[in-house]
Amino acid sequence: xxxxxxxxxxxxxxxxxxxxxxxxxxxxxxxxxxxxxxxxxxxxxxxxxxxxxxxxxxxxxxxxxxxxxxxxxxxxxxxxxxxxxxxxxxxxxxxxxxxxxxxxxxxxxxxxxxxxxxxxxxxxxxxxx
Numbered sequence: 001x002x003x004x005x006x007x008x009x010x011x012x013x014x015x016x017x018x019x020x021x022x023x024x025x026x027x028x029x030x031x032x033x034x035x036x037x038x039x040x041x042x043x044x045x046x047x048x049x050x051x052x053x054x055x056x057x058x059x060x061x062x063x064x065x066x067x068x069x070x071x072x073x074x075x076x077x078x079x080x081x082x083x084x085x086x087x088x089x090x091x092x093x094x095x096x097x098x099x100x101x102x103x104x105x106x107x108x109x110x111x112x113x114x115x116x117x118x119x120x121x122x123x124x125x126x127x128x129x
Contacts, residue, residue: 028101028102028103029097029098029099029100029101029102029103030098030103030104031094031097031098031103031104031105031106031119031122031123032049032053032103032104032105032106033105033106033107033108033110033116033119034046034049034105034106034107034108035108035109035110035111036109037109037111038109042059042107042108042109043059043107045107046059046105046106046107047105047107049105050104050105053103053105055102055103055104055105056097056102056103056104056105057104057105057106057107058090058093058094058104058105058106058107059106059107059108060086060090060106060107060108060109060110061107063086063089063090063093064086065085065086065089067082068082068083068086083115087115087118087119088118090106090108090118090119090122091118091119091121091122092122093122094106094119094122094123095122095123095124098122098123098124099124106119
């Protein structure tokens, strides 16, 4: 809509070339991950990219179980044990997208290599190097 156009214009996304915007036919069954620390604009950029590519947008924060959300609200850092079910839920959602032949843009901190490996494993064709 109009709001997306304004935001896209402010971020310079209106300059994306036609060939870039035609990527939708190339990236079917693909996952594009926007990574960064909290507050870096992952959701904003990811949402706009998903609109530009006509694909689904997922925010990794939406996959946290209620117990994690409560800890975060209280300012309690999440442990590795807290993060594993969250990462597995994201991985399962990505696997569903990939195997259905759809594409998705995911906003996710995924700051540790082990977290990124869990996300990569959602692709049935991924072979760890």
